[in-house]
Amino acid sequence: MDIKNEKPRIFKILKIIGYCLLGLGIILIIIGICTKVPEIGKEGWYEANSTKNSFIFGGIGCLVFTILILSAAYKPEIAKFNAKTTKYIQKETKEDLKEIASNTADITSEAITKTTKAIKKGLEDKVFCKHCGESIDSDSKFCNKCGKEQ
DSSP states (O other): OOOHHHHHHHHHHHHHHHHHHHHHHHHHHHHHHHHOOOTTTTTTHHHHHHHHHHHHHHHHHHHHHHHHHHHHHHHHHOOOOOOOHHHHHHHHHHHHHHHHHHSSSOOOOHHHHHHHHHHHHHOOEEEEEEOOOOOOTTTBOOTTTTOOOO
């Protein structure tokens, strides 16, 4: 037996089983919903109600197993889709990164130093004392050197 041929056959069998369970689950739920139950307290009420609930819960159980089986059956298709999507995203990102790199200015240590100095100068919020000319903070009421009020 060739393993390469066995794998797809297994997934086909899982799909058939999954769709059969889906049909069975839907049929059981429909039978459960359509089952007539006598009024509470009348003869046979409990048995009919139990039967109705059994059909409904059995159908729900089949649907749960359907989801599990079909997710396993479609795993190769999902993997192929994910691989194609990943390749597409990588291709698009690669082109964007190339464009960004070509449009970006060359960053040197000199440019970083100038930028840092400009930021530092902008952060220093200094003014000068009216009396002695010493550099002081703009919100200072008194000079640190001469002590006079500003």
